Amino acid sequence: MAETIIAQGITIDGEISGNEPVLIEGTVKGKITLDAQVTVAEQGVVEADISTTQVQLSGNFTGNVTASERVEITPSGKVVGDIKSPRILIADGAGFKGHIDMDVE
Amino acid sequence: MADATLIGPQTHIQGAISGDGALRVAGRVDGEVTLSDLLTVEEGGVVAGTVTVREAHVHGRLEGTLTASERLVLAPTAQVIGTLSAPIIRMEDGALFKGELLMDIDGPAPTVTSSAATPRASSTSTSSAARPTSFTTPRSAAPAAPARPTPPASTPVSVTPSRTAPTSAPAVSSPAASAPLTTSATTVAVVVEEPVEEEILTVEAPVEEEGQIDRAASETLAQLSDEALAEYEEQTVKELREELRRRDLPVSGTKQELIERLVQSQPEPS
Numbered sequence: 001m002a003e004t005i006i007a008q009g010i011t012i013d014g015e016i017s018g019n020e021p022v023l024i025e026g027t028v029k030g031k032i033t034l035d036a037q038v039t040v041a042e043q044g045v046v047e048a049d050i051s052t053t054q055v056q057l058s059g060n061f062t063g064n065v066t067a068s069e070r071v072e073i074t075p076s077g078k079v080v081g082d083i084k085s086p087r088i089l090i091a092d093g094a095g096f097k098g099h100i101d102m103d104v105e
Numbered sequence: 106m107a108d109a110t111l112i113g114p115q116t117h118i119q120g121a122i123s124g125d126g127a128l129r130v131a132g133r134v135d136g137e138v139t140l141s142d143l144l145t146v147e148e149g150g151v152v153a154g155t156v157t158v159r160e161a162h163v164h165g166r167l168e169g170t171l172t173a174s175e176r177l178v179l180a181p182t183a184q185v186i187g188t189l190s191a192p193i194i195r196m197e198d199g200a201l202f203k204g205e206l207l208m209d210i211d212g213p214a215p216t217v218t219s220s221a222a223t224p225r226a227s228s229t230s231t232s233s234a235a236r237p238t239s240f241t242t243p244r245s246a247a248p249a250a251p252a253r254p255t256p257p258a259s260t261p262v263s264v265t266p267s268r269t270a271p272t273s274a275p276a277v278s279s280p281a282a283s284a285p286l287t288t289s290a291t292t293v294a295v296v297v298e299e300p301v302e303e304e305i306l307t308v309e310a311p312v313e314e315e316g317q318i319d320r321a322a323s324e325t326l327a328q329l330s331d332e333a334l335a336e337y338e339e340q341t342v343k344e345l346r347e348e349l350r351r352r353d354l355p356v357s358g359t360k361q362e363l364i365e366r367l368v369q370s371q372p373e374p375s
Contacts, residue, residue, distance in 0.1 A: 003113030007126045010110045014120010014136055020113045030120055 008043050024059070042076045055085075057094075114149060130165070148182045161191075163200075337364040 003020035006012060010026040021037040024044040032038055034052040044059035051066045057077040065071055067085040075093035082099040090096055109127040112118060116132040123139040130150040138144060140158040150165035161173045163183040170188045171177065177191035181199030190207040337345060345363040346356040354366055 003111075004116040004132070005108075005111045007108050007110040007124075009126035010122060010124035010128065012118060012120060012122050014118060014122075016116065016118050018113070018116035018132065020115040022113075022116065026110065026124065 006044075040077075109143075109145075112150070146183075148180075334364065334368065337367055 004016075004018065004022040006022070006024045006026045006028065008025045012026070012028045013030060015031045015033070016022060016028065017033045019035045021039070022032070022034060023039045023041060024046055025041040026043075027045045029047045032046075032048050032050045032052065034050075036052065037054040037056065038050055038052050039056045040046050040059045040061055042058045044061075046060065047062045049064045049066075053067060053069045054071075055065050055067045056072045056074065057065075057079055058074040059077065061077065061079045062081055064082045065084065067083075069085070070087035070089070071083050071085040072089040073079055073091060073094040073096060075091045077091075078095040080097045082101070084101040086102055088100060088102060109129050110122075110124070112128070112130045112132045112134060114131045117135070118133070119135045121137040121139070122128065122134060123137075125141050127143040127145070128138065128140055129145045129147055130152050131147040133151045134154070136154045138152060138154065138156045138158065142159055144152075144156060144158045144161045146152050146161070146163045146165040146167055148164040151168075152166070153168040155169055156167070156171040158171075158173055160175045160177070161171060162178045162180065163171075163185060164180040165182065166184045168186045171185075171190070173189075173191035175191070176193040176195070177189060179185060179194075179196040179200040179202065181197045183197075183200040183202075185200070185202045186204055188205045188207065189202075192209055192212075194206065194208065196202065340348075342360050342363065345360065345367060348367055349356045349363060352367075352370055354370060356363070358366070
């Protein structure tokens with residue numbers, strides 16, 4: 001369960017960092033650096049670079065993702081950008097445009 | 106309107122946060138916060154920067170500039186450094202503050218809405234118990250601050266300084282920018298813009314506490330129709346307020362004041 005929740009009417013323009021999961025239902029622009037799961041909900045709109053352990057994208061995402069564990073793009077996800085992660089799951093129906101690099105040390 | 110956005114205790118946001126919803130900060134925010142709703146800085150939370158909101162409740166640390174268009178509440182665990190602007194401010198015993206407090210002292214007295222009354226009824230029952238140290242009434246401040254307008258004649262009950270909170274003596278904030286308040290860990294006295302209504306809201310739960318008010322009020326009331334009085338006395342404060350709302354009148358005050366206001370607006374019982 002996410003600890004930090006960015007609700008739908010809120011826009012964050014800047015950098016998010018921390019140690020706990022973040023659930024984004026609003027809009028985030030900038031950079032996200034975490035040590036825990038980042039979840040972009042279906043209503044979420046994110047234009048940022050994400051660097052963390054796990055990412056789940058169900059909304060609109062533009063940016064680069066570096067995840068040390070895994071990245072999941074669910075059917076409602078629309079992703080434009082590069083993904084770097086050892087494990088990637090892209091569900092049927094998801095939209096994706098970019099590069100994938102699974103060779104993460 | 107969405108549910109409140111929560112910035113967890115281990116999350117740090119640098120940048121600008123804006124939006125229509127409410128925001129609770131238990132972690133750290135550096136930058137700007139612009140909301141049309143409520144900002145709550147939880148105990149342990151830190152907000153540094155420029156904040157422009159409708160309403161703010163500070164239980165944690167705030168540094169910078171905060172402008173609240175409706176009201177500002179500093180809870181006992183609040184630590185605030187900077188410039189605060191709000192038409193209505195409540196500072197509770199234990200709150201620490203250093204900086205400037207700006208209120209529209211020369212403007213018209215703000216109307217305290219009933220929605221503001223409701224949340225305070227529950228939270229003020231505790232502060233009512235420790236009541237004396239909430240804040241200064243402007244009644245006592247009036248002689249000390251000559252620039253301050255005399256207590257507005259519109260308030261239903263003309264209350265004399267007999268209501269003064271006991272700890273009001275030492276620190277009175279003179280209007281606007283010229284007198285920054287510095288406080289220690291003890292009580293802070295703050296001059297509240299909307300004198301009588303604000304004071305009265307604090308004690309609306311234990312109405313019996315205000316024996317002084319009732320006495321002064323009942324003198325005025327004695328002049329009014331006894332019949333109307335009896336009618337209203339029977340109703341609860343809640344019903345009286347509903348009636349006031351129907352007539353588009355302010356709903357603040359003790360029961361006596363509500364009754365008086367109703368009777369003044371329309372002598373015959375409704």
